[in-house]
Amino acid sequence: MTAATIPATRPRELPFSTRVGIFIRLLAIQGAWNYETLLGNGIGFCIEPALRLLPGGRHTPEFHAALARESKYFNAHPYLASVAVGALARAELDGEPPERIERFRTALCGPLGSVGDRLVWAGWLPFCSLLSLALFGLGARAIAVVGFFLLVYNAGHFALRVWGLNTGWSHGLRVASALGNPVLRRGPQQIGRLAALATGIAIPLALGRIIGPGRSLLGLVLVAVALGATVIVRLQGRFEGWRMSLVLLAAFSLFAVLR
Amino acid sequence: MIDWSHLVELIPLALLGGILGLDVVSFPQAMISRPLVASTMAGALIGEAPSGLLLGAALELIALETLPFGASRYPEWGSASVVGGAIFATYPSHPAGSMPLAALAALATTWVGGWTMVKLRQRNAVWAGQKREALEAGARGSVVSLQLRGMTADFVRGAALTVVAYAILAPLAARCIALWSADARISRCVIVTLAASVAGGAAWKLFHSTAGARWFFVGGLAIGLFMLFLR
Numbered sequence: 001m002t003a004a005t006i007p008a009t010r011p012r013e014l015p016f017s018t019r020v021g022i023f024i025r026l027l028a029i030q031g032a033w034n035y036e037t038l039l040g041n042g043i044g045f046c047i048e049p050a051l052r053l054l055p056g057g058r059h060t061p062e063f064h065a066a067l068a069r070e071s072k073y074f075n076a077h078p079y080l081a082s083v084a085v086g087a088l089a090r091a092e093l094d095g096e097p098p099e100r101i102e103r104f105r106t107a108l109c110g111p112l113g114s115v116g117d118r119l120v121w122a123g124w125l126p127f128c129s130l131l132s133l134a135l136f137g138l139g140a141r142a143i144a145v146v147g148f149f150l151l152v153y154n155a156g157h158f159a160l161r162v163w164g165l166n167t168g169w170s171h172g173l174r175v176a177s178a179l180g181n182p183v184l185r186r187g188p189q190q191i192g193r194l195a196a197l198a199t200g201i202a203i204p205l206a207l208g209r210i211i212g213p214g215r216s217l218l219g220l221v222l223v224a225v226a227l228g229a230t231v232i233v234r235l236q237g238r239f240e241g242w243r244m245s246l247v248l249l250a251a252f253s254l255f256a257v258l259r
Numbered sequence: 260m261i262d263w264s265h266l267v268e269l270i271p272l273a274l275l276g277g278i279l280g281l282d283v284v285s286f287p288q289a290m291i292s293r294p295l296v297a298s299t300m301a302g303a304l305i306g307e308a309p310s311g312l313l314l315g316a317a318l319e320l321i322a323l324e325t326l327p328f329g330a331s332r333y334p335e336w337g338s339a340s341v342v343g344g345a346i347f348a349t350y351p352s353h354p355a356g357s358m359p360l361a362a363l364a365a366l367a368t369t370w371v372g373g374w375t376m377v378k379l380r381q382r383n384a385v386w387a388g389q390k391r392e393a394l395e396a397g398a399r400g401s402v403v404s405l406q407l408r409g410m411t412a413d414f415v416r417g418a419a420l421t422v423v424a425y426a427i428l429a430p431l432a433a434r435c436i437a438l439w440s441a442d443a444r445i446s447r448c449v450i451v452t453l454a455a456s457v458a459g460g461a462a463w464k465l466f467h468s469t470a471g472a473r474w475f476f477v478g479g480l481a482i483g484l485f486m487l488f489l490r
Contacts, residue, residue: 027287032409034383038330041387041394045406048399064397071394071402075329078288113329121326122465125290129319130462132295136316138486142299142308145316153290192469199462200479203455204487206316210451217448218487221455228456233463241324241457242334246366252449253363256356256441 014050014089014169021049022089026082026161037073039081043088044071046081050089066092069101075109077116082161084108086168087175094172104173111176115184120160123191128153130198137205271304272345272425273418279337280417284327284376285410292337294318294365298344307348314347314361315340320454321366324461335372338421342368345425346432356439357432359450364428368420375416383409 014022029042047070052058054066070092076084087108091101132149140148167178207225211218232241279300282292291297295315302311318340325333343365350357386405387394393401439446466472 027289028285028406028410030288031285031406031413032383032387033284034380034387034409035330036384037387041402041405044394044402048402058399063399066397067399067402068395068397071397077329117328121328125326126323126462126465128290129293129295129323133316133319134483136295136312137483139490142303142312145312146296146299149293149295150289150291157289189469192466193472193475196462196466196469196472196475197479199458199466200476200481201483201486202479203320203458203462204480204483206320207451207455208487208490210313210317210454211444211447214444217444221448221452222484224452225455225459228452229459229463232456232460236460236464241460242321242366242369245321245453245457246363246370248453249359249363249366249450252441252446253356253359253435256359256446257435257438259440 015053018049018053019165022046022085023082023161023165025049026085026165029081029085030078037071038075039078040072040074043074043081043085044068046085047089047092051092053093065098069098070105072105074105076112077120079120079157079160080112080116080164082164083168083175083179084112086165086170087172088168090169090172096173100173108175111179115179115188118188119184119191120157123188123195124156125153127191127195127198128156130195130202133206134198134202137202137207137209139209269422269425272301272341273422275300275304276338276341276421277414277418279341280335280372280420281337281410281414283335283337283417285413288327292340294322294336294340294343297337297340298347298365301341301344302348305345305348307351310348310351310353311344313353314344314358314365317358317362317450317454318343318365320458323458324464332377333373334369335376335417335420336369337372338417338424339365339369339372341421342424342428346429349429350436353443354436354439355441355443355446356436359446360432360435360439362450362454364424364432367428368424371424372417372420375420379409379412379416382412 025046029039029046032041033039044067048067051063051066054060054062056062070088088101088105091104128149131152132145135148136145168175171178207221208218211221279292279297282289298315298318299308299311302308322336327333343361346364347357347361386408390401390405466476
């Protein structure tokens with residue numbers, strides 16, 4: 001950065017190019033995910049374009065101190081980490097005391113992890129997946145099923161990341177109040193109900209299309225599915241369904257090949 | 260002697276496996292790695308997108324159980340679905356055994372893929388440890404290079420896994436299909452029963468604590484069964 005472009009004061013607004021730079025980096029926030037610092041390096045990586053706006057630019061002790069602080073251990077849902085990135089960028093550029101920023105970082109980890117897990121991994125993702133499976137079961141073509149899933153899922157995904165970055169930036173260290181947003185508080189429950197409805201619709205329809213024409217075995221399959229699902233629920237915590245499928249499918253294949 | 264033409268054919272599959280393996284965690288988590296999408300893409304690459312979709316739907320039902328929660332260890336569906344989808348799409352007439360064997364190949368690959376992801380995360384920790392002093396000094400280059408190295412390694416992991424799994428499992432599946440003795444419809448029913456059972460169990464785990472969800476499920480099931488018998 002040349003002397004002419006080094007900002008002399010702290011900005012009130014994030015320049016558009018910086019915002020876009022941060023957003024693109026947010027998509028790679030888990031690029032160096034590891035069991036020691038978890039998302040830590042990713043947070044530093046995402047905030048770095050904003051830190052260049054510190055007085056003096058990126059060749060100052062303040063820049064290095066801020067980047068070191070932001071690259072330490074951090075844990076959050078990857079989509080909702082955008083809230084943290086926005087808020088921490090604001091705090092750094094506002095010149096908040098380092099101890100306050102570190103306390104804030106620690107406090108933010110829990111809520112951003114649990115809210116994101118319930119809203120996205122346990123709600124939005126299975127809901128979109130089941131809706132797409134229902135569409136598949138209704139006979140939609142490959143391009144329609146895949147296009148529908150990617151469009152609907154990513155509309156929510158990208159909206160959440162953009163909202164998170166904007167909310168974090170506009171609230172700074174007072175971002176906790178924004179986490180009371182109705183979508184974050186009541187969203188998981190509402191999506192959960194809709195996903196339960198979609199499950200009921202999607203499973204029989206998808207099953208019908210995979211089996212194909214002819215209904216002679218359908219009744220038997222439906223009964224077997226009900227029994228199988230009950231067994232999996234009963235074995236919860238002791239055995240995962242996908243591992244059971246692997247074992248049973250391997251056994252069936254051996255039987256069918258060696259018979 | 261190495262069959263170079265066969266190896267060249269694997270390059271597009273490796274690239275797809277690498278990109279979709281990368282999507283699982285590292286970049287951009289847009290869920291192009293979900294089996295419904297990944298298997299269809301692999302099928303399209305072979306010239307048989309509908310076959311890829313058919314297997315992808317079965318795998319998607321199973322994958323509902325394994326969502327990418329935080330630091331938990333979960334199977335890697337991106338590269339695995341490419342392997343399964345490509346194997347199934349190779350047999351457009353869907354002979355008996357092709358679907359269970361392609362699903363089995365995907366499930367075996369997803370298991371190994373989950374293990375490779377754990378190893379990559381451990382490797383990322385080692386790389387971060389080697390750069391600890393630079394990171395503590397706030398060196399921009401170290402932060403950025405660590406991130407880029409992790410993503411590159413993840414891409415290579417996905418691509419390598421896809422090539423190795425496909426190179427081993429595709430010929431094995433071809434031999435097993437030739438020897439398959441079970442009826443084609445029964446074979447499909449087995450895979451569909453397993454997949455739908457896992458999906459049902461997964462749905463219960465996800466939604467049973469949500470107030471009123473079971474009634475929504477029962478209502479949905481009534482609608483689904485009604486529509487199924489209308490078709």
